[in-house]
Amino acid sequence: MQSATTTTPFYQLLLTFRPKLQTFQSKTQTLFYTPTMASVSEFRTRVKPLSALGNSSSSSSTVANDDGSVTLMEYMGKRGGIGVNDDLVILIDHIQYACKRIAALIASPFNYTIDMPSSGSDRDAPKPLDIISNEIILSSLQKSGKVAVMASEENDTPTWISDDGPYVVVTDPLDGSRNIDASIPTGTIFGIYKRLEELDDLPTEEKALLNSLQSGNRLIASGYVLYSSATILCITFGSGTHAFTLDRSTGDFILTNPSIKIPPRGQIYSVNDARYFDWPEGLRKYIDTVRQGKGKYPKKYSARYICSLVADLHRTLLYGGVAMNPRDHLRLVYEANPLSFIVEQAGGRGSDGKSRILSLQPVKLHQRLPLFLGSSEDMEELESYGDIQQKVNPGYEV
Numbered sequence: 400m401q402s403a404t405t406t407t408p409f410y411q412l413l414l415t416f417r418p419k420l421q422t423f424q425s426k427t428q429t430l431f432y433t434p435t436m437a438s439v440s441e442f443r444t445r446v447k448p449l450s451a452l453g454n455s456s457s458s459s460s461t462v463a464n465d466d467g468s469v470t471l472m473e474y475m476g477k478r479g480g481i482g483v484n485d486d487l488v489i490l491i492d493h494i495q496y497a498c499k500r501i502a503a504l505i506a507s508p509f510n511y512t513i514d515m516p517s518s519g520s521d522r523d524a525p526k527p528l529d530i531i532s533n534e535i536i537l538s539s540l541q542k543s544g545k546v547a548v549m550a551s552e553e554n555d556t557p558t559w560i561s562d563d564g565p566y567v568v569v570t571d572p573l574d575g576s577r578n579i580d581a582s583i584p585t586g587t588i589f590g591i592y593k594r595l596e597e598l599d600d601l602p603t604e605e606k607a608l609l610n611s612l613q614s615g616n617r618l619i620a621s622g623y624v625l626y627s628s629a630t631i632l633c634i635t636f637g638s639g640t641h642a643f644t645l646d647r648s649t650g651d652f653i654l655t656n657p658s659i660k661i662p663p664r665g666q667i668y669s670v671n672d673a674r675y676f677d678w679p680e681g682l683r684k685y686i687d688t689v690r691q692g693k694g695k696y697p698k699k700y701s702a703r704y705i706c707s708l709v710a711d712l713h714r715t716l717l718y719g720g721v722a723m724n725p726r727d728h729l730r731l732v733y734e735a736n737p738l739s740f741i742v743e744q745a746g747g748r749g750s751d752g753k754s755r756i757l758s759l760q761p762v763k764l765h766q767r768l769p770l771f772l773g774s775s776e777d778m779e780e781l782e783s784y785g786d787i788q789q790k791v792n793p794g795y796e797v
């Protein structure tokens with residue numbers, strides 16, 4: 400019998416893989432077809448107040464379907480009162496489509512048979528699904544017609560897509576992919592900037608790089624998709640952070656957490672605790688203090704660490720506390736900036752331990768840094784310990 404693991408065609412096949420779920424009916428008809436560049440005015444909604452979500456902070460112009468639901472497309476299509484322009488709606492439609500394909504792939508029983516040439520024993524070396532996810536996102540961005548350049552954690556240099564694309568997309572297509580074989584949550588992270596028109600006359604390589612190195616405070620939207628027991632798309636356009644949960648029966652992302660407010664204080668710290676002896680004094684002291692309930696919040700903190708940034712952040716957004724990786728490991732452009740924007744829009748803070756992430760000017764595309772994200776009061780207390788950036792980074796094996 401021929402082994403499926405040795406045939407290259409299977410990998411090729413996965414690149415064009417589409418889940419066979421023809422019985423699904425999508426309200427917005429976007430799940431298993433590639434969205435075209437339609438105007439948002441073509442999206443129809445059945446209107447009624449959003450009372451079913453019980454969210455008083457939502458805009459009064461937000462409207463829901465008969466069953467009380469609001470899809471991501473409806474929410475952006477002027478229904479959420481957030482005024483996302485048509486080009487951006489089309490772009491997000493393509494990103495969410497790509498993420499649904501990634502979600503289906505991650506859950507596929509055929510993942511185990513994907514075989515690709517290894518690029519070394521490096522723990523950070525890309526896994527097959529990293530590469531496939533990257534291809535899926537690139538292909539969706541190309542089809543959107545709205546992207547000038549994509550900078551991905553998986554590529555050494557940014558990919559120039561189109562001279563007149565209005566947007567720049569930075570992405571980590573599949574974060575935490577080391578977790579996949581054990582079905583532990585993973586995620587996609589993305590950030591969107593406007594194309595810097597003043598750079599249009601520069602050589603392609605140069606303008607691709609400079610467009611991708613924009614400071615986080617220029618982000619116009621960012622988000623993540625969490626692939627877990629539920630597939631959740633969390634997004635900000637600069638007016639609050641909103642989460643949508645994939646309804647697998649229809650293929651729509653449904654608004655489930657409008658205007659998320661991260662609790663000002665949580666009781667959870669999230670960090671790879673095995674690195675304790677490599678931490679600086681300040682960080683050790685902080686963790687020792689809060690785990691004993693001797694901090695400003697007089698309760699003993701709990702530890703949670705999934706080792707999947709999107710999952711650790713999503714929990715932190717909902718429950719509060721701090722999620723951190725104190726060593727130079729996570730990337731400013733693809734991870735720290737988009738996630739800091741999400742956290743700030745939810746009322747929290749994103750820092751490298753000394754400075755606000757969104758104020759940093761990236762100097763290298765794959766620049767790494769310590770990252771601390773979380774509740775405003777917890778972040779303030781943590782930073783007051785001063786010395787919290789881990790300088791020793793031996794490149795851990797596991």
Ligand SMILES: O=P(O)(O)OC[C@H]1O[C@](O)(COP(=O)(O)O)[C@@H](O)[C@@H]1O
Nearest residue numbers: 523574575576671706707708724728
């Ligand atoms: O080994 P550490 O320091 O705990 O780092 C774990 C972190 O690395 C990540 O796996 C990201 O690393 P990659 O970008 O190499 O996938 C995060 O999801 C996770 O939070």
